[in-house]
Amino acid sequence: MKILVLGVNHKTASVDIRERLAFSGTKLDEGILGLHALHSVKEVSVLSTCNRVELYAYVDNVPGAAGEIKDFLSGLHGIARTEFENSLFVLDGPEAVRHVFRVASSLDSMVLGEPQILGQIKDAFDLSLSKKTTGVLLNKLMKKAISTAKRVRTETRIAENAVSISFAAVELAKKIFTNLAGKSVMLMGAGEMAELAARHLLNNGVTGVMVVNRTYDRGCELASEFNGRPVRFENFLQELVHADIIICSTGAPTYVLQREQMQKVMKERKQRPVFIIDISVPRNIDPEINKIDNVYLYDVDNLQDVVDTNLQGRRAEAEKAEGIIGEEVEKFGRWMSTLDSVPTIVALRQKADEVRREELEKFQNKFPDLDEAQMKAVDYLASAIVNKLIHPPTVALKDDSEDRDELIALITRLYGINGGDDE
Amino acid sequence: MELILFEIALTFYFAAALAGILELFKGTKTTSRIMLGLTVLGFAVHTANIITRYAIAGHIPISNLHEASSFFSWCIILLFFFIESRYKIGLLGSFIMPVVFILMLSSSVLPRAIKPLSPVLQSYWFGIHTVLAFTGDAAFAIAFGIGIMYLIQEHQVKSKHLGGLFQRLPSLQILDEINYRLITIGWMLLTLAIITGVIWAESAWGRYWRWDPKEVWSLITWFIYAAVLHVRLIAGWRGRRAALLSIIGFFVVLFTFFGVNLILKGLHAFV
Numbered sequence: 001m002k003i004l005v006l007g008v009n010h011k012t013a014s015v016d017i018r019e020r021l022a023f024s025g026t027k028l029d030e031g032i033l034g035l036h037a038l039h040s041v042k043e044v045s046v047l048s049t050c051n052r053v054e055l056y057a058y059v060d061n062v063p064g065a066a067g068e069i070k071d072f073l074s075g076l077h078g079i080a081r082t083e084f085e086n087s088l089f090v091l092d093g094p095e096a097v098r099h100v101f102r103v104a105s106s107l108d109s110m111v112l113g114e115p116q117i118l119g120q121i122k123d124a125f126d127l128s129l130s131k132k133t134t135g136v137l138l139n140k141l142m143k144k145a146i147s148t149a150k151r152v153r154t155e156t157r158i159a160e161n162a163v164s165i166s167f168a169a170v171e172l173a174k175k176i177f178t179n180l181a182g183k184s185v186m187l188m189g190a191g192e193m194a195e196l197a198a199r200h201l202l203n204n205g206v207t208g209v210m211v212v213n214r215t216y217d218r219g220c221e222l223a224s225e226f227n228g229r230p231v232r233f234e235n236f237l238q239e240l241v242h243a244d245i246i247i248c249s250t251g252a253p254t255y256v257l258q259r260e261q262m263q264k265v266m267k268e269r270k271q272r273p274v275f276i277i278d279i280s281v282p283r284n285i286d287p288e289i290n291k292i293d294n295v296y297l298y299d300v301d302n303l304q305d306v307v308d309t310n311l312q313g314r315r316a317e318a319e320k321a322e323g324i325i326g327e328e329v330e331k332f333g334r335w336m337s338t339l340d341s342v343p344t345i346v347a348l349r350q351k352a353d354e355v356r357r358e359e360l361e362k363f364q365n366k367f368p369d370l371d372e373a374q375m376k377a378v379d380y381l382a383s384a385i386v387n388k389l390i391h392p393p394t395v396a397l398k399d400d401s402e403d404r405d406e407l408i409a410l411i412t413r414l415y416g417i418n419g420g421d422d423e
Numbered sequence: 424m425e426l427i428l429f430e431i432a433l434t435f436y437f438a439a440a441l442a443g444i445l446e447l448f449k450g451t452k453t454t455s456r457i458m459l460g461l462t463v464l465g466f467a468v469h470t471a472n473i474i475t476r477y478a479i480a481g482h483i484p485i486s487n488l489h490e491a492s493s494f495f496s497w498c499i500i501l502l503f504f505f506i507e508s509r510y511k512i513g514l515l516g517s518f519i520m521p522v523v524f525i526l527m528l529s530s531s532v533l534p535r536a537i538k539p540l541s542p543v544l545q546s547y548w549f550g551i552h553t554v555l556a557f558t559g560d561a562a563f564a565i566a567f568g569i570g571i572m573y574l575i576q577e578h579q580v581k582s583k584h585l586g587g588l589f590q591r592l593p594s595l596q597i598l599d600e601i602n603y604r605l606i607t608i609g610w611m612l613l614t615l616a617i618i619t620g621v622i623w624a625e626s627a628w629g630r631y632w633r634w635d636p637k638e639v640w641s642l643i644t645w646f647i648y649a650a651v652l653h654v655r656l657i658a659g660w661r662g663r664r665a666a667l668l669s670i671i672g673f674f675v676v677l678f679t680f681f682g683v684n685l686i687l688k689g690l691h692a693f694v
Binding site for chain 2: 160161172174175176177178179267269270271272273290293294296298302305306309
């Protein structure tokens with residue numbers, strides 16, 4: 001019996017393959033039940049996200065189960081085995097456990113340390129629980145994966161510091177304003193990155209949004225999307241005084257805001273600080289503006305530098321995280337191996353009880369005159385002897401020692417018990 | 424006895440200042456806790472020292488420069504605890520404890536003899552006037568530390584140098600706000616200290632104002648901080664300029680405190 005991990009992810013397969021193998025919608029329920037029904041699969045859980053489709057299973061023998069699963073996937077998704085087999089990775093034993101822990105801890109993620117994956121793992125776990133496709137082993141594996149991920153999160157700084165430009169902007173804004181509640185933002189121009197940054201700021205408490213656009217209609221449209229107020233491009237300088245944060249992403253070929261203009265605005269604002277994010281290329285805000293007191297100007301390269309530094313920091317933290325995962329994998333392995341001896345211990349116990357019962361019966365037949373109290377005393381004596389005798393081998397089996405497999409074989413032979421079958 | 428207590432407090436403050444500086448360069452939760460712990464220990468011993476001296480002398484122990492400097496440090500730490508519990512700026516101690524240590528070190532090299540209070544100082548005004556002045560100055564001292572923190576953080580944000588120190592220092596706005604509050608409080612206390620001093624001078628010497636160097640320099644300090652508040656309200660001098668002014672202001676405070684006594688002798692120069 002082994003843990004098997006099989007699947008495709010952003011490191012092994014193209015989007016095309018990942019899409020075709022994805023367990024989307026109803027396929028998920030159908031797929032997980034189908035997998036559980038496979039002969040060689042005892043327990044199974046499915047993680048299907050946009051970056052990975054991975055199956056976690058507890059199986060009889062690895063090659064057999066892998067083959068069966070591949071055939072099943074081919075049938076379920078209507079895709080020939082040869083088409084996806086090369087993109088597939090298969091892990092078993094401790095390496096499989098390590099993989100699950102690394103995925104949960106976001107060490108295997110495209111963006112190192114991103115937090116969503118843990119939620120996705122939890123969802124996958126919940127689904128398999130509700131479909132009853134997991135048992136003792138995978139339940140423990142999933143719980144350990146989640147607790148390991150939490151340990152990594154608290155003991156390293158892997159999830160600290162923004163690693164996307166829009167989040168970096170929010171992080172900076174918080175170091176300038178403390179609290180973004182009640183602050184207002186002016187969004188100049190449009191564009192995915194600018195809108196995303198504006199949205200993040202709104203989620204962090206920014207209340208007023210002014211949208212400036214050369215095409216007034218487009219500005220109105222965007223403004224209603226953000227629950228904001230459109231401002232005509234000709235009027236933006238007058239309105240600038242009300243903006244604490246400016247996100248600029250117009251397609252203008254030159255600077256739309258000059259140092260002298262900003263100086264005037266600052267005077268009107270009584271020097272209250274302003275954070276300007278210039279995402280446009282070529283830049284739309286005169287870089288000299290950064291020299292004005294209480295004005296903090298970041299262009300897209302500055303923000304990218306912030307992101308790069310943070311990513312580097314995360315990579316350094318990832319090494320610490322690998323250490324934690326190593327520890328947890330080892331602990332899990334130890335737990336699994338104690339499981340190996342459980343059937344033998346149970347069988348030994350049963351064997352001993354059986355002998356005790358048989359001998360008591362014989363004894364009672366031989367001495368039918370004994371009264372109940374005397375019989376009870378004899379029973380007590382027999383139990384005590386049996387327990388004393390099977391105690392040392394039980395302890396030896398439970399003990400986490402190197403020669404446990406030999407011990408299991410030896411005890412099975414010595415006592416003439418059959419400990420190979422579980423349950 | 425009280426001398427030993429003083430030395431122990433000084434040692435604790437030295438260790439706290441060291442931990443604080445270490446914290447700046449390689450901050451972890453433990454270094455910041457160690458710093459705070461050492462400060463608390465030092466403060467407890469220091470308090471015992473001041474109480475002992477009070478018991479021996481029979482008046483608030485601020486009648487010579489050694490005592491004054493020690494009491495000044497004590498007030499700064501008290502205020503620091505207050506600010507720390509309210510705003511939880513982990514790094515503040517790194518900027519305050521070195522200042523406290525230097526003040527205590529200066530105190531330790533000054534003559535420590537306990538002398539009876541000269542008759543002219545024996546008045547209830549003595550306690551009121553001095554405590555107002557000292558707590559006001561303590562507020563300026565913390566504003567000085569906050570001002571330095573602001574300048575460092577501002578420089579980091581402007582120059583896009585966003586390392587670990589950037590992460591651990593609080594936001595610019597909160598630093599500016601605390602700075603402003605401290606200066607407002609300090610200035611009000613200084614105003615009250617000057618007013619009580621004037622009333623006391625009248626009852627002690629029969630004249631409200633004698634242009635004694637301490638009086639002159641206190642007035643200069645008062646004008647500087649009044650100007651800091653004024654330009655902030657009128658011209659919006661906040662942020663970097665306010666931080667710079669609070670740093671300059673504290674040097675004037677220090678001169679009023681030590682310089683006047685050591686260089687320009689006057690009525691306040693305790694003999």
